[in-house]
Amino acid sequence: MKFSANLGFLWTELPLPEAIHAAANAGFAAVECHWPYATLADDVRAALGATGLRMLGLNTSRGDVAAGENGVCALPDHVEQARASIDQALTYAAATGTRAVHIMAGFAAGPNARGTFIENLTYACDNAGDHLILIEPLNHFDAPGYFLSTTEQAEAIIAEVGHPNLRLMFDCYHVQIMEGDVSRRLARLLPIIGHIQIAGAPSRGRPDQGELNYSFIFEELTRHGYDLPLGAEYRPEGGDTCASLGWMDTLWSAPAG
Numbered sequence: 001m002k003f004s005a006n007l008g009f010l011w012t013e014l015p016l017p018e019a020i021h022a023a024a025n026a027g028f029a030a031v032e033c034h035w036p037y038a039t040l041a042d043d044v045r046a047a048l049g050a051t052g053l054r055m056l057g058l059n060t061s062r063g064d065v066a067a068g069e070n071g072v073c074a075l076p077d078h079v080e081q082a083r084a085s086i087d088q089a090l091t092y093a094a095a096t097g098t099r100a101v102h103i104m105a106g107f108a109a110g111p112n113a114r115g116t117f118i119e120n121l122t123y124a125c126d127n128a129g130d131h132l133i134l135i136e137p138l139n140h141f142d143a144p145g146y147f148l149s150t151t152e153q154a155e156a157i158i159a160e161v162g163h164p165n166l167r168l169m170f171d172c173y174h175v176q177i178m179e180g181d182v183s184r185r186l187a188r189l190l191p192i193i194g195h196i197q198i199a200g201a202p203s204r205g206r207p208d209q210g211e212l213n214y215s216f217i218f219e220e221l222t223r224h225g226y227d228l229p230l231g232a233e234y235r236p237e238g239g240d241t242c243a244s245l246g247w248m249d250t251l252w253s254a255p256a257g
């Protein structure tokens with residue numbers, strides 16, 4: 001199993017290029033981030049080039065954070081901002097060789113929100129080139145009122161958009177909280193999954209703590225032939241990422257031979 005360091009949660013005390021170097025030194029196979037826009041894409045590309053790591057994903061902007069926005073792409077009265085956030089994310093992804101862009105839906109509900117999200121996702125896919133477009137259900141406790149909260153809802157939207165670039169970001173932590181049955185759900189949804197993330201549940205601490213048995217999940221994923229890096233998107237205790245990394249050895253030892 002390979003892992004991707006989510007630099008939205010790991011090494012957050014470091015500037016993004018330095019965090020990329022820290023992830024490489026710690027043995028991660030890739031990195032991913034949340035909102036890299038305050039950092040010059042050239043600086044991120046240089047750090048990726050120097051370390052040989054790929055950036056697997058970044059998010060469209062949250063919008064007006066002070067006003068409590070968490071993405072705008074399902075907000076019927078924000079279509080212009082949504083398209084601008086998609087353009088910004090795709091431009092940054094192109095400049096840094098980032099694999100996927102996660103389209104943040106925002107706080108919204110109802111048929112108009114769904115229709116707006118589908119139109120914006122279609123726009124994103126039509127302009128994505130080689131990049132994957134991801135959507136991610138978030139749990140009701142961390143993101144109450146967020147438009148997308150279950151894999152069932154995401155699966156229906158992916159089918160309706162019907163574009164090969166559009167995939168599910170399966171965050172085991174959110175799925176465990178909202179729906180459970182994680183390993184069976186993972187296996188069934190693998191054909192539409194574009195990225196998998198991990199964290200302990202329900203705390204969002206390190207993956208070797210809490211109610212999810214990741215050793216088992218890793219074995220299952222390996223059995224299904226899944227070999228892409230899993231995104232380590234957890235909050236290290238006390239903010240000390242290096243001290244939190246023991247799980248990388250204890251949860252997974254590569255099969256012999």
Ligand SMILES: O=C(O)C(=O)[C@@H](O)CO
Nearest residue numbers: 034059102136138171233
């Ligand atoms: O919160 C998560 O889980 C994520 O993966 C973020 O990208 C969304 O904010």
Ligand SMILES: [Mg+2]
Nearest residue numbers: 136171197233
């Ligand atoms: Mg996630």
